Amino acid sequence: MTTPFGTEASRRVISELQSAGFETVFVGGAVRDFLLGKEPTDIDIATSATPEQVKKVFRHTIDIGIEHGTILVLAPEPIEVTTFRTEEIYSDHRATDEVVHGTSLKEDLQRRDFTINALAMTLEDELVDWFGGRADLEARVIRSVGKPRERFGEDPLRVLRALRFSAVLNFHIESETLEAMKQLAHELQHIAIERIKVEIDKLFQGVNPSKAFQYSREIGLPTLFPELFSSFEQLDSFVPFTHARHGWAAMLSMSEVSATELAHHFKLSNEEKRFLKQCEDALNLRASRSFDVLDMYYFPLDVLNVVERIRHAKYPDETTETYEQLVERKKQLPIQKRDELAFTGTDLLQWSGLRGGKWTSEWIEKIERAVVSGCIENDAQAIKEWFVYEISRKE
Template sequence: MTTMQFDAAFKVIDALQLAGYDAVVVGGAVRDTLLGVPVHDVDVATSATPEQTKTVFQKTVDIGIEHGTILVLDMGEPIEVTTFRTEGTYADHRRPDNVDFVTDLAEDLRRRDFTINAMALRSKTDIVDLFGGQDDLAAHIVRAVGVAEERFAEDALRMLRAVRFSAKLNFDVEQQTYTAMKKRAADLRFIAIERIKAEFDQIVRSGQPYRAFQLLVDTGLSTYLPGSFQTIEQWRGFKAQDSLTGWAFFSYLEQDVQLISRYRGSNKEQRFVKHVFQALQTLKTAPTPRELFDLDEVVWQAATMIANHVWQTNHTVEDILATKAALPIQQKNDLAVTGKEFLAWSGQKGGPWLKEALQQLLNGVLDGTILNDEQHIRGWFEREWKF
């Protein structure tokens, strides 16, 4: 991202300031700008209430107005604008019992999770840093804002966020923050597994996943998560290019194809992991033509990466895909006939036999025993299927 998004955000800030309100860029955009890494979202916080913000801009959308957030569209790039707020008690360890709008930026920043996320920009050169976030960035430290145990008692998911930032940024967790994580680890049981999975989606593809898994074990957080976490040493040196590959690796290390379903992964994610398990099994010998045909390129990419890491092999996805590309057909629609011809040639009604005959045809064409030509297929069919 995007100079365009930053420019749009500062135009929003200028307009709010001109109208008499305080306004700043907040959160990860500030942290990542100071780190010199790509910024993905630029959010604005303001002393204006949502209703007041709407009077400043012509094009707005309510996207979380109960929490003080609206989307401003006037500047070309959509910018989220949220009113400064404080949060009440967290009776369920997940979400605040109430949210109160305030006009003081310091109160808003005080409720945030970590010092490196509690900075703000009033302009491109005016940094608001009330809790030592810049010092902690320089020291490569993840430190809770204020009293760490209080932050984690409010929302236990923050402990997993600490793990994620440690792995993503290759930062150490500050000692008091680390101690509070150990003390409050059991509070993870209050967190919806879907929220936990969203953090793991980023942990398993982070730059330092081994650091994350070691931290999960050392703090006791792993005790309250699905999985045994007995093979974390295998994470050393492994860097998944995407979360799906990370989940497949995690599942394979656990030898649990159902692991991602226990984290409430989608059906698509569960199928992917299952297919990677199948591909890994075939890589122990050599993939059959049918296995090459059935499994997608992305599955083979993940499987070869995992196999080479765990077994110290030297499979290349290029070789596998070249063999796959040399198959007589690449999809079922490439077959010279369909079930329609089988019905006509047999004079029979459809039934289980038809599915079996089509499977035999597909396997035969793929392994080269049946030529993918209508005349040859008919000859094979009339020899093999007599009614």
């Protein structure tokens, strides 16, 4: 390895903890990604030091997860440092009730989910690999550390994590691991929907979500949890997704629930709710006709694009528009947003001689639609003449 692993700040954190007498290494996904030739992100550090001891070594820290043994060291960039763990105890599968800290790196790694994540790297760039993680990376295999039933029993969410990694890395799941997933998949009923949603988001953004969808069917998720995973039966034709929200839109198009119900069920963010509602409205319009100029104006490009992709996936013989075509149509609109109109509400008051009221917002919208539709030019004089004529007809 020619380039030292980790950032300068993260290496300095390890060095200081080692100088204080604590075993400290890089762990987890960053090590995995480094070995895969990817740029490591979210660098994590594991140490034999307790959270209290970490705080004594560093002046500036934040207790972001001290109950789980994690301290954020400001060095000055934030670096997560977690005490070696030997066990995590769950009472309701929703959160860790108790973390048992240890002093052994091997004990910490053997409690991790998959061999490809049970890797560590020393400050001297030596790989620590007690469970065959590197070999599994080279074979493109997802395999549980130790006994699969024990690992999934500790946290059933690992069933979804295995599916997520199969999509993100395009790896296959080892047979014994897959069999344990099938046997314990029903335990996902105890997992908080927020944790499930995070895994689905990441799965949607993988390089091969279809692989995860296939494995989900093999372990029976659509049958066990039809309200959550029934759409996984038919989502293969929609991939790849350029964003997680496109995956949710595809789920919406294949389900019998409304955007509001889907958003509520998975506790989506307000932004995601708005996006799904726009997709629902656009899908309803698109069911009977192509997008017209007003649709192009009122719907965001992202919504138009994902709806066209959904239509193409569901009806491949139907004529649909590409992203590039949608971009060009958007560019050709007379205006892109309301504040580009060549008049204001004050102009309406002056032109009409009337007092302000609800009618002004109604007429602004009418003029906006007329400009977008090409009925009038976006020119103050042209708008005035059109408005004065139209409002006189209403009197």
